Amino acid sequence: MTPPVFLVETADMAADRIEVSGPEGRHAAVVRRIREGETVDLSDGLGRRARCTVTEAAKDGIVCRVLDRWDEPEPSPRLTVVQALPKGDRGELAVEMMTEAGVDSVVPWAAERCVTRWKGDRAAKSLGKWRATAREAAKQARRGRLPRVADLADRTAVTTLLAEADLAVVLHEDGPRRLAELDLPRGDGTGIVLVVGPEGGFSDAELDDFTAAGAVPALLGPTVLRTSTAGVAALSVLQARAGRW
Incomplete structure (x- = not known):
């Protein structure tokens, strides 16, 4: 089993x-x-990691002896999700699940609806x-x-973000192609940017701007998911297809 992770x-x-002290140590x-x-x-x-043995444990922290250290390469292609703001605490739920699924970047978006x-x-x-949720979910x-x-x-x-992406995708129930059918970019470019709309859907003006910037409307599946769960479902498809999983 992979050891627990603590940030320093x-x-x-x-x-x-x-020495791991402060809130992380506690x-x-x-x-x-x-x-x-x-x-x-x-x-x-940031990708730097050390496998350690705990040599001291107190009520406010631990002291560790490093056994090995290495750098984790940055995943490729990078996966960015633009997440429309959900209601209530569903925003933190979306960030938590997407972090567990391996998202590289989350962009909160104030959509019209x-x-x-x-x-x-x-x-x-x-x-x-959102940032605290991402931090704790990454450790988990x-x-x-x-x-x-x-x-x-x-x-x-x-x-602008969509225009700069190697592949830009807008999740839309009327998309002419399934997300699982799109050709994915390879290499170390800007990666894939995926837009998840609000519960009320995209406005016509938003869709026009995003498609004009090069985004491809894509259908995730036969059912309509909540905005808080669509991102993690789409990431699962992309992770598997890109060979990151």
Whole structure:
């Protein structure tokens, strides 16, 4: 079984003896109840990873001796999901599941038909929740690379992102082709950008802009999924087809 993962600063990863303190240390010692002699993985969230033995365990942290270290290569092609803002806590649910499924980047998007709106203090708080969710889900999934959760995007920003992608896809129930049938890019380009719309669907103006930028409307399957679950389902298809799974 893969050891539990705890996050530390990049500068600490070069040492042979690494102390995990602060909230992360307390989580290891109190929540996970890590004890002396156990094996853990430490990561900086950027792909640097160390397999360690715990030499000390206290109530507020652990001390680890490095046995081995390595760099995890960045997955290719990169998978970015533009996620329209769901209602309630379904946004965090979407981020959690997509992180577990291996998404590389999540872009929260204020679509025209989103019921939820991020404004003022709520915007910063909601974005913070998405980022915290991605961090914890990445640890749960034993990932060495944390997904990037970008700032809130509007239609213009999403259109630009789609225009720069190797493959841009808009999930749409009227798409002429299935997602599983699209030709996927190879190599180290900008990767695949996938747009998941809101519960109320895309507006005509959004679809026009996205398709003009080169996005391909694609059908995920015979059923209509919620916006909070469509992303993880689409990622599963792309992960398998791209050979990342």
